[in-house]
Each structure stands twice: as C-alpha cells, then as structure tokens.
Amino acid sequence: MEEKGFAVNREMQLVVFRVGREDFGVDVRKVDGVISMVDITRMPRTPHFVEGIINLRGQIVAVVDLALRLGIEGAERGPATRIVVVEAREVKVGLIVESPEVINVSADEVEASPMLASSEVNTSFIKGIVKLEARLLILLDVDKVLSDRELSDIDEMDLAEPEQPTDS
Amino acid sequence: MEMDISQYKDLFITESQEHLDALNKFLLQLENEPDNLDVVTEIFRSAHTLKGMSATMGYDRLTELAHEMENLLEHLRTGDTPVTTSIVDMLFSCFDTLGALINAIAEDRPGDVDFSGLVTEMRMAAEGAAVTPEQAARPGTSRPEPAETAPTTVEDTVPEGRGEAPELELDPQELTLYEAAPGMGVLKLTVELDRECLLKSVRVFMVFKKLAQLGEVIASQPPVEALEDEKFESTFQVAVASTESPDRIRKALLAIAEISGVGVETLVAPREGEEPEHGTVRQAGEKVPMQAARKTQSVRVNIARLDTLMNLVGELVINRTRLAQIASSLEVPELREALDHTARLTGELQDEVMKTRMVPVEQVFNRFPRMVRDLAREQDKEIDFDMEGKEIELDRTILDEISDPLIHMLRNAVDHGIDTPRVRLKEGKPGRGTIKLSAYRDRNYVAIAVEDDGGGIDAQMVFDQACARGVVTDEEKRQLTKEDLLRILCTPGFSTSETVSGVSGRGVGMDAVKFKAESLGGFVVLESEPGEGTRIILNLPLTLAIVQALMVEVSDELYAVPLGTVRETYVVNTEDIKTVQNSEAIFLRDEVIPLLRLDRVLECGHQLNDSQPFPVVITEIGPRLIALGVHSLIGQQEIVISTLDEFLKRIEGFAGATILGTGRVALILDIPSLA
Numbered sequence: 001m002e003e004k005g006f007a008v009n010r011e012m013q014l015v016v017f018r019v020g021r022e023d024f025g026v027d028v029r030k031v032d033g034v035i036s037m038v039d040i041t042r043m044p045r046t047p048h049f050v051e052g053i054i055n056l057r058g059q060i061v062a063v064v065d066l067a068l069r070l071g072i073e074g075a076e077r078g079p080a081t082r083i084v085v086v087e088a089r090e091v092k093v094g095l096i097v098e099s100p101e102v103i104n105v106s107a108d109e110v111e112a113s114p115m116l117a118s119s120e121v122n123t124s125f126i127k128g129i130v131k132l133e134a135r136l137l138i139l140l141d142v143d144k145v146l147s148d149r150e151l152s153d154i155d156e157m158d159l160a161e162p163e164q165p166t167d168s
Numbered sequence: 169m170e171m172d173i174s175q176y177k178d179l180f181i182t183e184s185q186e187h188l189d190a191l192n193k194f195l196l197q198l199e200n201e202p203d204n205l206d207v208v209t210e211i212f213r214s215a216h217t218l219k220g221m222s223a224t225m226g227y228d229r230l231t232e233l234a235h236e237m238e239n240l241l242e243h244l245r246t247g248d249t250p251v252t253t254s255i256v257d258m259l260f261s262c263f264d265t266l267g268a269l270i271n272a273i274a275e276d277r278p279g280d281v282d283f284s285g286l287v288t289e290m291r292m293a294a295e296g297a298a299v300t301p302e303q304a305a306r307p308g309t310s311r312p313e314p315a316e317t318a319p320t321t322v323e324d325t326v327p328e329g330r331g332e333a334p335e336l337e338l339d340p341q342e343l344t345l346y347e348a349a350p351g352m353g354v355l356k357l358t359v360e361l362d363r364e365c366l367l368k369s370v371r372v373f374m375v376f377k378k379l380a381q382l383g384e385v386i387a388s389q390p391p392v393e394a395l396e397d398e399k400f401e402s403t404f405q406v407a408v409a410s411t412e413s414p415d416r417i418r419k420a421l422l423a424i425a426e427i428s429g430v431g432v433e434t435l436v437a438p439r440e441g442e443e444p445e446h447g448t449v450r451q452a453g454e455k456v457p458m459q460a461a462r463k464t465q466s467v468r469v470n471i472a473r474l475d476t477l478m479n480l481v482g483e484l485v486i487n488r489t490r491l492a493q494i495a496s497s498l499e500v501p502e503l504r505e506a507l508d509h510t511a512r513l514t515g516e517l518q519d520e521v522m523k524t525r526m527v528p529v530e531q532v533f534n535r536f537p538r539m540v541r542d543l544a545r546e547q548d549k550e551i552d553f554d555m556e557g558k559e560i561e562l563d564r565t566i567l568d569e570i571s572d573p574l575i576h577m578l579r580n581a582v583d584h585g586i587d588t589p590r591v592r593l594k595e596g597k598p599g600r601g602t603i604k605l606s607a608y609r610d611r612n613y614v615a616i617a618v619e620d621d622g623g624g625i626d627a628q629m630v631f632d633q634a635c636a637r638g639v640v641t642d643e644e645k646r647q648l649t650k651e652d653l654l655r656i657l658c659t660p661g662f663s664t665s666e667t668v669s670g671v672s673g674r675g676v677g678m679d680a681v682k683f684k685a686e687s688l689g690g691f692v693v694l695e696s697e698p699g700e701g702t703r704i705i706l707n708l709p710l711t712l713a714i715v716q717a718l719m720v721e722v723s724d725e726l727y728a729v730p731l732g733t734v735r736e737t738y739v740v741n742t743e744d745i746k747t748v749q750n751s752e753a754i755f756l757r758d759e760v761i762p763l764l765r766l767d768r769v770l771e772c773g774h775q776l777n778d779s780q781p782f783p784v785v786i787t788e789i790g791p792r793l794i795a796l797g798v799h800s801l802i803g804q805q806e807i808v809i810s811t812l813d814e815f816l817k818r819i820e821g822f823a824g825a826t827i828l829g830t831g832r833v834a835l836i837l838d839i840p841s842l843a
Contacts, residue, residue: 033651041833042725044770045819053816053825055833057691058709060810060825079641091815101647146815 010107014130015084016137017097020072024097025105025130025137032085032092034100037077054094056085062146063094069145070125086142093146105130110139176370180225181274182468183369187214187221188270189534191263195256196537202251205244211259212241218266224366230269233283237262240290255293260538261286336389336405338435351411353438354386357421358431360403365426368398374424375406382417383410407435471564474525481514481521482715482809483732488514493820493841522710526561529607529616532571533558536578540603543582550589550600551582557607562614566688566708570616573681577618577704578603580678585620585702595699597621613690613707620703625696627653634659654694658682681706687827688808715809717826717836719802720785723772726834728807728826729796733787733839737801741781754784754795761786762843765797769821769842787839794843809836 014025015034040052040063049068053060063083067075075098083094111129125144130137194210201207219234237259243249265283272279336356357379361371372395379385386407390400410417414432421430488511495507537553544551562570581603586592589599604619627650634656635645648656658679678692681704685692690708717728718737744754745763752763763784766772784795807826816822823838 036655039832041825041835042772043816043819043835044772045821053833053835055686055827055831057707058686058688058810058827060812060816060827060833062813062816079644089814091813093815 011104012107012110014103014105014137014139015100016103017082017084017100019066019070019097020075022070022072023135023137024066024140025103026084026086026140026142028102030086030088030142032087035083035085035094037081037083037096051096054083056092056094059092061085061092061094063096064145066095066097066145086145088142088146091146093142095142095145105132176225176367177273179367179370180221181270183367184218184221184270187218188263188267190214191266192534192538195259195263196541198251198259199253199256199541202256205247208241208244208251212238212245215241215262220366227269227273227279229279229281230266230273233262233265233269233287236287236290237266240294243294249293249296258286258290258293262290336387336407338387338407351438352409352436353411353414353434354407354409354436355414355417356433356435357406357408357417358403358429358433359406359421359427360429360431362426362428363402365402368400368402369396371424371426372396372404375421375427378420378424379406379408379410379417382412382420383408409436411438469524474521474564477521478525479716479732481518483730484514485518485809493838522563525564527564527567528559528561529567529614530558532567532574533605533607536574536605539575540578540582543579544586547582548588549582549586551586552600552602554602554604555606556604560607560609560614562607562708563710569684569688570706570708573684573706574605574616574618576678576681577706578605580704581618581620581622581702585622587623595623609710610707614710615705615707617703617705619701621701624698624700624702625653625657625694626698627696630656650695653696654678654682654692657694683831686831715807715836716804717807718785718804719834720766720783720796720798721800721802722766722770722798725770725772726802726828726832727766727770727798728834728836729785729787729839730823730836731804733789735786735788735793737783737785738795739781740784740795740797742779756786756795759793761793761795763795763797764839764843766837766842767797767799789840792840794839796837796839807834807836 013028015028015031016023016025018024035056038054040054042052043050043062046062049065051063051065053062055061067073077096078098080099082097082100084097084100085092085094087093109130109132111131125141126138127141128139130139191211191214194207194214198204198207198211215234215237219231219238222228222230222234240249240255240258244251244255249255262283265281265286268281269279271277272281338354338356359375361368365371376385376392386409388395388407389405394400395404408417414434418430418432421427488507491507492511495503533555537555540551540553586601586603587595592601593599602621605616606619607614607616609615627648630653631640631645631648634640635642639656639659640648682692685706685708688708690706693705693707694702695705696702716731718731718734720727720729738756740754740763744756745752746755746760747753748760752765753760754763755761782797782799783801784797785801787794787796807828809824810826811817811824812819812822821838821842823836825833825835828834
C-alpha cells in the first residue's frame with residue numbers, strides 16, 4: 001500500500017467502478033473477483049450498509065452496499081451492477097458497484113493527499129486520488145470499508161437498537 | 169444345512185459387491201488384453217466364489233448364472249475357446265445380471281431377471297469349443313475336474329491338508345507374560361472347518377467372537393487379515409489366553425455350525441491361586457499381546473451410527489460457539505482457558521469422527537470405466553479412460569452426493585468432448601481420445617477433475633450464442649471473460665438448449681453439478697481451450713459438519729433451527745399469548761413459555777399478523793424453553809454448516825450459515841444468543 005514512494009513510472013492496475021456519480025478505484029491486488037448480482041440473503045443485526053450474505057464458491061461472504069457505506073446518494077441498481085469481492089483485512093467482502101473494469105495507471109498519476117475530490121465521500125475511506133484525463137478517481141481504502149471502528153459499531157448497534165425490550 | 173442364514177445377508181451383499189467390483193475391473197482389463205489368461209483366471213475366481221457363496225445362502229438363480237459363467241470361463245481358461253469381443257460382451261451381460269440379482273436380494277425383491285437367452289448364448293459359445301469339456305482340462309493340471317462340478321479348481325495351487333500349513337508359533341517371551349496371571353492358561357486351538365464351508369470368513373468371525381467372550385485371542389495362524397480374506401484352506405490355528413477350561417472352549421467352538429473339529433494343545437497351564445508379582449507385569453500381560461494380535465483389526469460400523477455421531481458432533485460445535493460467546497461477555501480467565509481447551513478437544517473430536525467417515529473415492533470411481541466404455545461404444549468413439557488418485561479419501565456423504573455429478577461430467581466428456589475417430593484424425597489428433605478422471609488434494613480441498621482431449625469449448629462462440637438468445641446483453645458480453653464460461657453454460661434456458669450448434673448440451677447437467685458442489689461447500693472450475701480439450705474440476709471440502717435442522721421461514725427468508733434444540737412445533741392462537749412481566753409468553757399445557765417473535769428479533773419488515781394463528785417452534789436450551797414465532801415451517805433437512813468469517817462472527821444470534829440446494833444462503837439460528 002506504500003507503493004507511491006517507489007519507482008517513478010511503475011504501472012499499477014486498478015479495478016475502477018462507479019458509485020452514484022463518483023468514480024472509484026481499488027488496487028487489483030486487493031480484488032478477489034467480480035461477480036454478477038446474485039440473490040443476497042439478508043443478514044439481520046448488521047449495520048444498515050450490509051446488504052446481506054452470499055455464497056461465493058462455498059464461502060459465506062458479506063455484501064456491502066458501497067453507496068450506503070460511503071453516504072453517496074442517487075446510486076441506482078441496473079444491468080451494469082456488479083459485486084466486486086475485495087479482501088479487507090483477510091476477510092472477503094463483496095461491494096455493490098456499477099460497471100467495474102480494469103485499467104492501467106502509472107504510479108505517478110496517483111496523488112496521496114486526499115484533499116478535495118468529493119464533498120460527498122468521507123475522507124477516511126480515501127487512500128489517494130488518481131487524475132486521469134477526463135476524470136478523477138478516488139482510490140478506495142478497502143480496509144476501512146469494514147474498519148475496526150465500524151465493527152465495534154455493530155456490537156453497539158445490537159445493544160442500542162433492540163426493536164423492543166423483549167424478555168430477559 | 170438347517171440354519172438361519174438371513175443374518176449373514178448383509179455380509180453376503182458386501183462380499184459379493186467386492187467380487188462384482190473385481191469382476192468389473194478384470195472384465196475391462198480382459199477387453200484390452202484378450203490373451204491374458206491370468207485375467208481370465210481372476211474372473212473365474214470371482215465367479216466361482218460368487219457361485220459358492222450364493223449356493224451357501226440358497227440363492228439358486230444367482231448360483232445358476234454364476235455357474236454358467238464359470239463354465240464358459242473354464243473354456244477360456246484352458247484356451248479351448250478364444251476370447252472374442254462377443255464373449256467379453258456376454259461376460260459383461262453376466263456381470264450386469266449378477267449385479268441386478270444381488271441388488272434384488274439386497275432390497276428383498278424377487279430377482280425376476282430373465283437370463284435364459286444369455287445362458288443359451290454362453291452355452292453355445294462354450295460348445296463352440298473344439299473339444300468336449302471333460303477333456304478340456306489339460307493333463308498337467310493336478311485335478312482335471314469337469315467344469316460343472318468345479319468347486320475347488322482355482323485353489324488347486326494351494327497345497328491342501330493341515331499338515332502343510334505352517335504351525336502357529338508364539339514368542340516364548342509373550343507366553344511368560346501370561347504365566348504371571350493367576351488362573352490364566354494359554355491354549356493353541358486348531359480349528360477345522362467343514363470342507364463344504366463357503367463363507368469361511370463368517371465362521372472365522374464367529375470363532376473369534378466366541379473366543380473373545382471366553383478369553384483373549386493372542387495370535388493366529390494365518391494372521392487375522394488372511395483369515396478375513398479367506399486365504400487359508402480349511403484349518404487355522406488360534407492361541408487364546410483364558411481362564412476357562414480347555415474342554416469348555418472346545419465345546420463352545422464345536423457348537424458353531426460348519427466347524428468340524430477343534431484340536432486343543434495347552435501352551436501355558438493355569439497356575440492356581442497365585443498372586444501376580446507386580447501389578448504392572450500383569451497389566452502388560454493383558455495389554456501387550458492383545459495389541460499385537462489386534463493392531464490390524466477393523467470393525468464394520470453401520471453408517472447410520474456414524475451419521476448420528478456426526479450429527480452429535482455438529483450440535484456440539486454449535487454449542488461450543490455459544491459457550492464461547494457467553495464466556496466472552498463474562499471475562500473469567502479460568503472459564504476462557506477451560507473453553508479454549510474444550511474448543512480444541514471438540515475440534516479434535518470432529519476431526520476423528522470425520523476420519524472414520526472417510527472412504528477412498530475408488531468406491532465411486534470403480535464403476536466409471538465400464539460406463540465410459542459403454543457410452544463410447546454406443547457412439548462409435550474410441551476412448552482411453554485413465555483414473556488417478558483412487559486412494560484419495562473423501563467424506564462418505566460427499567462421495568455419495570457427487571456420484572451423479574461425476575456421471576454428468578463424464579457423460580459430457582464422452583458425448584461432447586471427444587469426437588469420433590474420423591473427426592479427430594482430420595484434426596490431426598490420434599483417433600483414440602483420452603478422458604482422465606483424477607482425484608488429488610489441493611490445499612483445503614479435494615479436487616476431482618474430469619479432463620478430455622477433445623474439441624474444447626469456444627468461449628467466444630458460447631458468448632455470442634448467449635447474447636443471441638438474450639441471456640446476456642451486448643454490453644455484458646463485452647465484459648465476459650473465460651471465468652464466466654461456466655456460469656453462462658449453467659444459465660437455464662441456455663444450457664438446456666439442444667439447438668445451439670457445436671456447443672449443444674455442453675451445459676446439460678452442469679448447473680446441477682455446480683449447485684451440488686456449492687451446496688457441499690465446494691465449487692466448480694471449468695477450463696477449456698478450443699481444439700485442445702476441456703477440464704472440469706470439482707473442488708470439495710475435506711471436512712463437512714452436518715447437522716439436522718428444522719427450516720423455518722420468516723419474512724421470506726429461510727432460517728435453520730438445529731433440530732437438537734427443537735422440542736416440538738405447534739400453531740399458537742393469539743388468545744394463548746399472554747404478557748408476563750412485559751414479555752410475551754405462550755401457555756402450553758400448564759407451561760409458560762417465553763415467546764420470541766423471530767420477525768421482531770430479526771428486524772424483518774413483514775411482521776406476524778397478530779389476529780391469525782401462527783406456527784411456533786418450541787426450543788429447549790438446557791432447562792429453558794423458548795418459543796420461536798415464525799411465518800411458516802418448511803421442514804426438516806440435513807444441512808452443512810459453513811462457518812462465518814471474522815466480520816460476520818461478531819454478529820450475535822447465528823451459529824453459522826448453510827448453503828441450500830438452490831445455492832442460496834440460509835442462516836443457522838443460535839437461539840440462546842438471539843433471546
């Protein structure tokens with residue numbers, strides 16, 4: 001992840017996709033695969049951005065609605081909607097995104113400073129910015145998508161949101 | 169012979185199955201090496217044993233057919249009749265019919281298979297031999313018996329008579345160990361079986377069983393494995409340590425049917441009333457020789473029992489998860505330590521139980537050579553079928569489940585993978601195609617691959633067709649890669665299409681294969697190069713935690729309730745629901761059971777209708793009863809537990825998830841942590 005300090009003209013491969021009106025990129029080495037939308041089983045008691053769980057080649061994997069996670073509005077599902085499976089801290093997570101594709105960028109197109117870019121996206125998810133001719137890519141820090149803080153949020157949510165004070 | 173043989177039916181079925189497997193194997197070999205008389209002898213041997221066993225059990229039709237088969241084989245064995253394709257076909261039909269008859273016996277059905285035509289055919293083939301059967305036996309053979317009454321010809325190479333068998337020798341050191349035990353004597357028994365005895369291993373088993381009741385078997389000649397395999401003539405010797413009198417032992421053995429004689433020789437006479445010098449010596453005397461004699465022994469266990477054991481372990485694993493959750497909220501270091509230990513033990517227990525269920529894939533593989541051969545012949549294709557890794561072991565349940573998928577895969581390889589020799593030669597390939605079935609370990613999976621060197625699948629062509637049929641859009645098509653090939657082939661409406669030229673039917677059954685693999689916690693990989701061949705790999709998990717579960721539906725989602733916790737199900741009327749201390753409870757036969765409405769607990773949008781009766785599942789967690797309110801009950805089924813990853817594990821209320829037959833995921837409820 002600290003590759004930005006190394007060799008000047010090194011190529012790097014990104015999986016880029018759209019969420020709402022924003023373009024994002026993820027280091028291809030973090031990506032396990034891209035699959036089409038499948039039936040997602042709802043997983044109760046999870047944060048609102050966890051859409052549910054799926055069966056990925058026999059493994060149970062959580063799927064996150066990235067738009068909800070990043071607080072992006074106006075994202076819609078369509079025929080180009082895909083699940084990009086990333087590996088965040090040794091846990092596989094599916095991210096619901098639009099039109100993923102793989103591109104090559106040279107490392108010097110990546111800027112570390114997560115300034116500006118988008119007023120919509122919380123800077124803690126941003127690892128860097130990639131400036132392409134026509135567009136600006138936000139390099140997503142997938143480890144933060146299910147960050148420790150968020151994980152503990154889940155525990156808290158369970159305590160904080162029992163629908164009603166039932167027995168025991 | 170007046171005895172109840174029905175109790176040996178299972179043994180008969182198992183053993184005859186083994187002979188059928190051998191027959192199958194050697195028949196296939198014979199087809200490739202028609203001149204190999206050793207193979208004929210092997211086939212003869214199996215047919216002969218089958219005949220003998222069937223006669224013992226009184227299965228006349230089976231005996232008759234095996235006899236006819238043996239008769240024909242005798243001609244082949246002596247070289248009177250050459251092994252031709254039509255004879256091999258006859259033998260294969262025999263094999264099929266024998267299998268059908270044995271199946272009928274296994275299922276207690278009348279075996280009304282008509283094989284009179286086959287018998288006539290075989291007789292004609294045998295008659296076609298130049299010489300009469302009586303003269304057929306070669307002068308050099310020690311006992312030129314006519315085939316009709318050939319009960320012992322095969323074993324002729326083994327010298328008969330007890331004098332020839334090596335004597336049972338015991339290590340004197342071993343014997344001294346027994347001398348220390350008070351009242352314990354060691355006897356050498358020479359057991360002679362009836363010459364007509366056909367299921368010799370049954371008798372051996374009964375002798376050993378009886379001796380185990382009376383004392384302890386120290387050693388035997390021949391060794392136990394040889395006895396189990398019936399690798400002996402009619403006598404064998406056993407050394408037994410016992411406090412019983414020699415006469416009593418002798419009588420006990422003679423009471424077993426088909427035991428014609430028992431010779432007794434005292435090796436160590438019992439010493440009366442003497443105390444052992446050291447407790448340890450005595451113990452050694454009891455244990456060491458026993459292990460020496462038994463280390464290779466095995467026990468046949470009913471598979472249902474292993475399943476029960478497996479289910480119990482599955483429940484245990486679920487409960488362990490629950491305990492760990494409780495412990496984590498209590499912060500008692502000792503408890504945590506004890507739980508870590510329990511967790512490790514549970515894990516080991518699970519591993520061990522798992523191992524007892526492992527069987528070599530050979531059991532399923534063995535029938536494929538024949539199947540591939542028949543399919544190839546039907547379609548005028550020439551195929552070499554190779555198998556590798558038959559010794560790789562898989563959980564029995566998985567093995568049972570993958571038999572059909574493997575048939576699909578092999579069928580596909582023959583039907584669509586390998587072309588006819590003419591087409592292949594035109595493409596510059598050898599006329600004979602090769603299909604390879606291999607099993608191997610691949611990290612945490614067992615991979616079973618079916619590989620052909622046929623035409624392969626043109627991915628682009630499949631994608632074009634998929635697009636033309638509206639399975640994918642133009643835009644989607646551009647993004648498809650080879651990895652999507654399997655998925656596209658498995659798409660309903662595409663795979664079943666017979667009209668797509670060149671790729672027709674390639675996906676037939678592949679969706680079933682994919683679903684099956686995934687429901688077992690595995691996955692399928694398809695690799696194909698146009699012109700070079702196709703390789704389909706079934707990756708299956710090594711371990712499988714299975715548990716019985718009651719499937720329930722809550723707001724259109726399915727959940728699994730481990731059956732071990734379910735006491736009963738029941739439809740509750742709204743008037744039976746009372747509020748006790750701010751919580752809902754139902755009154756059932758004087759019991760007050762807290763009610764947990766799963767729709768609320770699981771935060772579902774669609775709530776139970778309060779004015780309508782709804783089903784509840786009464787669960788029993790230790791002394792606690794909890795009633796789960798659900799939308800509907802789906803039914804009981806066996807599920808495979810998939811563990812949740814580190815992220816999902818933190819969410820309380822679920823013991824894991826399971827992949828349903830549809831490929832969809834259902835959560836397994838952990839009731840205590842839900843409540």
